[in-house]
Amino acid sequence: MKIQKTEFSIPEDILIEVLKEFPVKSLLRLRCVCKQWLSIIDDTLFVSVHRARSYSRPGGVSFLINVETGETTNLFSFHPEPCSPPPRYIFTKEGHGLSQTTAPVEGLVAFCNKIWNPSTRKIINLPPLPNKFPIKKPQYLLGFNRSSNEYKVLAIFRVKGGIKRCVSKVLTLGSNSWREADYLGHRGLYSNFCMTSCCFNDILYIYPYCTGSLIVFDLGTEKSRLIPFPLTKEFGIHCQLHEVRGNLVVYMSKSKFIWKLEDEKSGRWTKENIIFPRNWKLNSPNWSCHYPYYFLYNLHSVPELKNRLRSVHHCSKLS
Template structure:
């Protein structure tokens, strides 16, 4: 009997569940028992839960575009357990572009090549090319959102396309992919929907929500039923943000701040099907808000006039010009290989 065999199984589980993924991947080779424990679904869930509070297990990822090459490569992280909040370089083998939020340790990146990866286990699955048949002269852009459907224990990626028919005219397209399948499937919405301008979404009760750009409503996507629909909004969506508040969908309208006022309003959804909302609160900003100068919008250019007043000069500016992709990342042992080939794991 070895020293490992003398340790009770429940104690082994408690110890292993508090270790980082990098160590657990090595410890799978210690013995068959440890490999079985580390690969068990209940242990994987326990480890992920403990990672929320473990040092190095709960990180804030920031992905900046590279200065020399467009594909986003500069990846940094901030460890929530560190009081100083230092920003550290994240060593990775992935050429990440903007990515979706972390779902059970998995993240999904956008163009140029959509893929799902686990940064902890170094696993990556490159998704198939789109099933959409676009004319060659058409310009497109897309955004991927990863979700987990617990009812069937599946991961799904919703891809929203923006198809430019001209410089001023565009239309949305939608398709969905289930990890473990081979092709994308086209998704037909129930109404006129456009969500590309609002990449941020929230997921409550198995349904994803976005602001709809063109109408006074919210876009809802039922992950299990794979159904896109519209839900009436309590306010204009152009100056609003959709958030999750105490497990419910909420709408924060800041039109009052943009329009020179000093307050914003918060509504909470009471009934998803009928679009019933209740006013949660009105938030009034302090008087100092009126003295705050707004920053320059992103579409403006900086132009300086010389002392002679006869020449306009456009200054050269260096550094990171685009905002980073940001998500909260929690370490996880979820195996992409087992999701793709469950019978061969």
């Protein structure tokens, strides 16, 4: 008796729904199943859908902690879900703190001269910066250009010897060469001048400490310009940048308000108050009378910002 072969094809929309539930390492292996799966997994739209799903999938979100020992800082990652495994060691860097750690950009994180992929746990070492003079404390800022689907790294550093000046270079991730970048920042910057950055809509926003201006770096044209910063004594070393519904938001840990950039061309900012729930103080015996250091993530609107401030804690307890 002759057995008749039948072909069964899974509809592509159902296949996408199934594949987006797999972690990255499994997807890399599933690329070998057939050409259709390879085409789906490598598609930039699927990559975006999979990344968005990972934020709500168990094990899809990683938190970072740093443990300082002597003159070095050990970096670890862990998942916030119940019964999650112990923190996983990433690497050790010289110096203290995470002042040179940028916010995640499209699934990647920059640590000094390294790029870390939390999904694959791989670390990429950036090529050395070319310069005929000694370089002092370079700052590496990661951005993503959706128009070209490219990750770019902007390096800003001070040059020792001769005339003290700041130089900037840009690198497309995957290439091995740095090129000149337009930089309009202040020449007399502090050694730890760049405390925070934020990237969205193909723009890298950079906060240089104590300069009174915000650097706006276009990842497409690789040109920069300055916009005025809100003049307030509240903004200091703990100032942070964040994106809320397509607008840049500036806030400072231990502050009672945020500033939102309403119009980038005119440099117009609006001030919004942060309202903390009253029962937070009652539920914690260690709650200080002062506002705590806090971190914002996954926020979509200013009303939500007022009501859903999560991951609130004292930095002094994170030793």
